[in-house]
Amino acid sequence: MAGKTLHRVVVAGGGHGAHVMAASLARRADLDVVWYLPYGDEARRVLEALSLSPGQLIVRAPGGDFAVDGSRLTITGDARLAGSASVILIAVPAFAHHSLLQGLLPHLRPGALVGAVPSRGGFEYEVREVIRRTGHLIAFGLQTLPWACRIEAYGRMVRILGTKNRVLLGARPPSEGVAIAALLTDWLGIPVVAGGGLTAMTLANTGQLLHPGLMCVHLRRWARQPVTPTPMPPAPLFYQDAGDEGAALVAAMSGEVMSVRAAVCRATSGALNLGAVVDVFAWLLACYRGQIVDESSFARALATNRAYQGIRVPIREDGRSPDLSARYLVEDIPYGLAVTKGLAELAELPTPTIDGVLDEAGSWLGVRYVRDGHLVGAGLADTRAPQRYGLTTLAQALEGEVEGGGAGGSTTLLAGGIG
Numbered sequence: 001m002a003g004k005t006l007h008r009v010v011v012a013g014g015g016h017g018a019h020v021m022a023a024s025l026a027r028r029a030d031l032d033v034v035w036y037l038p039y040g041d042e043a044r045r046v047l048e049a050l051s052l053s054p055g056q057l058i059v060r061a062p063g064g065d066f067a068v069d070g071s072r073l074t075i076t077g078d079a080r081l082a083g084s085a086s087v088i089l090i091a092v093p094a095f096a097h098h099s100l101l102q103g104l105l106p107h108l109r110p111g112a113l114v115g116a117v118p119s120r121g122g123f124e125y126e127v128r129e130v131i132r133r134t135g136h137l138i139a140f141g142l143q144t145l146p147w148a149c150r151i152e153a154y155g156r157m158v159r160i161l162g163t164k165n166r167v168l169l170g171a172r173p174p175s176e177g178v179a180i181a182a183l184l185t186d187w188l189g190i191p192v193v194a195g196g197g198l199t200a201m202t203l204a205n206t207g208q209l210l211h212p213g214l215m216c217v218h219l220r221r222w223a224r225q226p227v228t229p230t231p232m233p234p235a236p237l238f239y240q241d242a243g244d245e246g247a248a249l250v251a252a253m254s255g256e257v258m259s260v261r262a263a264v265c266r267a268t269s270g271a272l273n274l275g276a277v278v279d280v281f282a283w284l285l286a287c288y289r290g291q292i293v294d295e296s297s298f299a300r301a302l303a304t305n306r307a308y309q310g311i312r313v314p315i316r317e318d319g320r321s322p323d324l325s326a327r328y329l330v331e332d333i334p335y336g337l338a339v340t341k342g343l344a345e346l347a348e349l350p351t352p353t354i355d356g357v358l359d360e361a362g363s364w365l366g367v368r369y370v371r372d373g374h375l376v377g378a379g380l381a382d383t384r385a386p387q388r389y390g391l392t393t394l395a396q397a398l399e400g401e402v403e404g405g406g407a408g409g410s411t412t413l414l415a416g417g418i419g
């Protein structure tokens with residue numbers, strides 16, 4: 001990547017995060033920002049919105065509002081135009097990565113940087129096929145979206161509720177991570193830190209723990225209610241009401257992820273950079289430093305994190321029951337926890353707590369994820385677990401993740417030691 005001049009950048013997707021991303025990049029005079037909106041009639045909606053006075057995309061933010069002129073953005077649904085860029089930032093939920101990548105695939109330029117913001121779990125397997133077919137591509141993923149944000153008027157106004165102190169980035173090949181992180185830090189004005197390969201992002205994804213774990217606890221409590229009260233009280237607070245039960249469950253899940261990290265490190269003789277994978281309590285304290293009132297325990301930290309105040313358990317539109325189609329389940333299980341479970345299985349590591357959460361959440365969703373400690377059947381087919389891609393050994397799953405291991409081959413280290 002060194003020495004390249006990067007001018008055109010594509011923001012793919014039309015959701016909350018993509019609105020902030022498009023506006024943030026379009027502030028920079030040195031970037032030609034293409035906003036790629038292939039989904040439904042989103043390109044038309046944005047064009048229409050920007051044709052109305054004042055013709056700007058406005059960002060409301062705690063640190064100061066800003067606006068960019070619509071003329072700073074090239075709005076398109078054309079994959080040929082989007083695919084020709086040297087940097088493509090995909091800012092959509094993980095379940096939309098596949099269709100976006102497949103649409104862009106025939107048009108991607110060799111050496112392009114293609115990143116998912118955030119990557120969630122298993123992006124490494126998703127991009128393998130793309131890398132194979134394009135010959136050469138640099139892929140990357142962020143551990144999380146840098147902002148908590150919500151659209152207020154489609155194509156016209158988005159609100160940033162909070163900004164992360166820093167965001168980790170995984171790259172394939174990992175050696176490109178430092179340069180890409182520096183580029184994004186400069187472009188977004190938020191510290192982006194290189195943290196190894198994409199598998200590091202898969203394991204470091206704390207949403208896969210907090211969201212399904214706490215959903216299970218809230219669903220249990222909801223199921224225990226003898227009758228649905230009338231009138232319905234507001235939904236419980238997702239983090240503030242997690243209590244010791246929620247904190248203990250998430251901490252135990254995190255402990256299992258740390259065991260997977262240790263097993264993968266052992267299997268690769270430490271060659272894989274998994275420094276980004278830390279205990280969830282340590283992550284919370286680092287990520288929200290200065291915003292947590294009581295750090296004395298994980299439960300108290302969850303309850304007193306200012307960034308989490310007021311976030312409620314997702315409920316259905318009728319307000320009467322939990323929303324089982326919420327991202328906390330339908331994204332964070334197939335594109336999160338199940339991927340980590342798949343890696344654990346390849347490392348031959350039992351994960352009873354994670355299995356329990358997959359079982360419990362699966363019973364609510366009507367999906368069986370695990371049987372006798374193994375990912376199975378229909379549940380597996382809908383996930384981004386390595387097994388779903390026919391990868392049956394840890395060496396196969398980690399191909400390209402260790403420095404020096406190219407996309408097409410395996411390093412001596414991988415070929416030698418990982419079963």
Ligand code: NAI
Nearest residue numbers: 013014015016017018039092093094096099145147148149
């Ligand atoms: P969103 O729900 O606003 O994204 C929806 C957009 O995704 C649609 O407008 C469309 O452009 C695209 N899309 C949906 N289905 C598609 C399909 N089948 N094919 C192609 N495109 C499709 O998502 P949001 O909120 O921007 O989040 C993006 C990612 O960031 C998710 O992984 C989310 O979990 C994560 N995240 C979001 C936060 C937020 O505050 N919005 C905070 C932290 C993480």
